Amino acid sequence: MREIASPLLSQRTTLRLGGTAVAELILENPEDVARLPERLRVLGGAPVIMGAGSNILAQDGDLPLVLVRPDFNQGPEIVGEGAGKVFVRAGAAVPLPRLLRFCATHGLAGLEGLVGIPGTVGGAVAMNAGSFGVETCRKIENIRIASNGEVRVVVAQTLQYSYRRLCIDDKKNDFIVLEATFGLTRTARDGICRCMRHNFFEKKSKQPVTAWSAGCVFKNPSPEMPAGRLLDQAGFKGKKMGGMAFSTLHANFMINEGKGSATAALALMQEAKEAVLERFGIALEPEVRIIPCLFP
Structure with missing residues (x-):
């Protein structure tokens, strides 16, 4: 250590x-x-x-x-096959783009929707990252975790997950993902690459993927009422405060323009929450993880 x-x-x-x-x-x-x-x-x-x-x-x-x-960087690697699935294992510190390149190279489908999401395998599993209709936890075969100083394997059937959330034994954030094994399906490499390219350029055209950002700030209240639309209609697309701003490409992405502070970011988030609540009667919940947590 x-x-x-x-x-x-x-x-x-x-x-x-x-x-x-x-x-x-x-x-x-x-x-x-x-x-x-x-x-x-x-x-x-x-x-x-x-x-x-x-x-x-x-x-x-x-x-x-x-x-x-x-800092477990092993993999990705194919570790087995059965029941129509190919099992791919990757350490928690493996960058998500590296896992997706491996899948494309080997003609393994299932995770294409995650293209363009930064971060690591462990982070994607822990927050059940998702995009383009794909959720990380839906593709898991098993994960190896550390909890209370012990290492154990948790199989897919016992995982408790929902929108941007994963719980183990009814607890969230009380475990460390060490590695994950995904169950994927074989398909044509060209089709996977085309899908990933399409998803990436679609995301790049609508999201500030190269800016200093933490991804989506708020959870979507529903598929029909995404947070970005609510923030846009409430007048927050492009709104700035103290070096922080809601992106002009996507109102649910907050960016640091270079001299921002967490104090300014939190104040801008609070102002946006109040405006959406007043106009639509909808209380937005943070998707970004605020540390230390503001609430118990």
């Missing part, structure tokens, strides 16, 4: 925001899992599991947090 003192969240999140945590613990092998609870007790900060930091809004200042980063 490697330990880094006083890591900056602004250097570890795609939104480029956040203050200083107590420490960062990097898990390099399964034996580190057993040592983790004691080290967290000594450091005293609340643990926050970090992947690539692509869905996090970290607050400013000195933060009573310890970042825990599983």
Whole structure:
């Protein structure tokens, strides 16, 4: 286990925001899992599991947090086949784009909708990332997790997941994804590549994929009433505050224009929530993970 003192969240999140945590613990092998609870007790900060930091809004200042980063980069690799599926395993730290390239190269379908989503396999599993009608957890065969200092395998049938949410034993964020095995189907490589290209350029035309952003800020209340449409109609597309802005491409994407702060981001989010509630009677819920959490 490697330990880094006083890591900056602004250097570890795609939104480029956040203050200083107590420490960062990097898990390099399964034996580190057993040592983790004691080290967290000594450091005293609340643990926050970090992947690539692509869905996090970290607050400013000195933060009573310890970042825990599983650094398992093995795979992707094919580990079996049966019942019409090909099983592909990848470590939690494998970048999602690398997994998708592997699938395209080997003619394995099922995850094409995730193209253009930044982050890692572990993060995509933990938040049940989704796009273009695909949800990560629907394609899982099993996952290996660490919980309470122990490592175990959880099979797909026992996973509890919903929109942007995964629970293990009725608990959320109380486990660390170490690796995931996906059940995919064989199909023509050309078809997979065409689908991924289409999805990527569709996303690029409508979302600020190259900006400093954390992805969607709010959850969609329903497929018929997406948050982006509500924010647009409430006048928040392109709205700015303190170096932060809702994108002019997609109103549900908040971007850091270079000198933003978490304080400004949270104030802009609150203003947007109040405007949508007043106009439509709909209470938006954050999709981005705010740390430390503002509410118990």
